[in-house]
Amino acid sequence: MPAREGTYGLLAEFDTPGDLIRAAQQARKDGWRRMDCYTPYPVEEAAEAIGFHRNEVPLVTLIGGLMGLAAMFLLEVWISVLAYPLNIAGRPLYSWPAFIVPAYEWTILWAGLSAAFGMLALNGLPALYHPLFNAPNFRDGATTDKFFLCLEALDPKFDLIEAKKYLESFQPISVVEVEY
């Protein structure tokens, strides 16, 4: 991330997931786009509220799995037929039923690794630094028991004073400014 200065966004803290979702839905309805919610456990409704409906993890997994399947099956065929042909109990060199098990295992291996690392990559993780960690109340709550809505300064609607007033209308516990 390029070094930036100034305000990253405004962070409103809520006590319950319900309050967060209502605030996020309203903000989206009012035209906010550059925003995110932070919760200590998955809250699907909050993702829906900010308009995040689909993700690419299944596609990445599918591609990974198919690559694993193809890689292992072709490797087996190449080894058993071309590179190192062996007569095992008179069976044909291209004895594909015997090749199913390793190909199956590699489908799962590659699909699983793609799901896990694809998810991390799409999330932009690992990212050991993030401006939100500068907020005084974020680390105490976001991974334990509080629910946060962040309006980011990159949103064209963002104006520090107006946005602060707007967030306060949702009656959060607090609204703090987050610096880069």
Place this chain on the structure above:
Amino acid sequence: MTPSELKRDPELERRIDPATGEYRVIAPGQTFKSVTEKIVRIVLTPTTPLGWFALFSVAGAAATGLLVAVTWLFLVGVGIWGITQPVAWGFAIINFVWWIGIGHAGTLISAILLLFKQSWRNSINRFAEAMTIFAVVCAGMFPLIHVGRPWLAYWMFPYPNTMTVWPQFRSPLLWDVFAVSTYATISVVFWYIGMVPDFGTMRDRADSKLAQYFYGLMSLGWRGSVRHWARYETASLLLAGLATPLVLSVHTVISFDFAVAVLPGWHTTIFPPYFVAGAIYSGFAMVLTLAIPLRKFYHLEGLVTERHIDNMGKVMLATGFIVAYGYGMEVFMAWYSASHWEAFMMWNRMFGPMGWAYWVLVTCNLAIPLTTLWSRKLRTSMAYMFFISIVVNTGMWFERFVIIVTSLYRDFLPSAWGTYRATKWDYLTFVGTLGLFTALFLLFVRFLPMIPMSEIRMMLPGAKITPKATTKAGD
């Protein structure tokens, strides 16, 4: 269904959910904060309980025994074990199958029960998965040290080499290499990905700089964005969906090692399902062996409740009956196949010189658990369930002993018959893996969050989304 005899005791009544009449999954009165504190404080405490050190030194001593046994093995060779002709697969393969089987319950709990939306599994999922990984560590070692020249074990992998030799893909033993290595990798990945958000919590709750750095690195900078959570949930679900056929395939492939051979007692088509059911049976027993002392020692009765123990008892009952069906079918086929060799194998297994092992397995796997696990009272009695878990683990070890040794030592030609006797090195290696497993598990309990906090939070009453309060309208 409201059990009337349980209703009378007010202490019990508090722990029973009136909606279902079952024990509650989580004891009442827990909040996000209390659950987090409870789990985090087990790890982020400056004082380690003395009991932990005591157990760790015992387990560490046993693990040192393993080191000694393996060192001697590498110096001298597999001749120090009891394996011989015709029993060329002794303790090493028995222990391999036993340990891998134990691992299966962890994956079943973390993957299959997730797909079936069995949310009660959330509290026990993390340490069951840890159990899987440590069991696979112990299991994976045995084939490696059994190959005779373990420093050449990498020859089993297909890689270009100066000998221009490639592996033989028509052998189940090679399938095993891929099944077990995939299983180990996916289990570790699934386990670690599951812990990432909890590492975030640990990072934020840690007081010491060292812990903040350690858990900060492990958490990969997790900050709980709902976009991240959405992808995370998808990935978890996909990993569960992938781990489910994987876990079923692993013990299936292991059973092929036997079933593909022509030996009476091995050459049966029932082996794959029977092995998988047996694996889950012994695995749940091991989860109980770990969970019952753990919840007592760390006072986790509010998170690992009677409901969990009860449900695990039910799963054991069901898988135990599948195992019983497998035993029954083996006996039936010995008669129905009209094969002289099969009939002799069964007779020899029951009444031959090692017949006692068969009766130990029948007692431990069928007679004791399958008659008593019907009782809800016994299923929720911690002392009894701990006892049952030890009994079933013993029984399942003997099942593998019976399958391997009693099939091999008297096969077709009486002139080729032999016997099998394990040596002190066999025993030292086996006890050593028990020590290694326990030591790894103790380290896990001490340094990692043993109960998944984020998944527990989802089940708390606070996670319920309350309808809109009119006075709190957005404007």
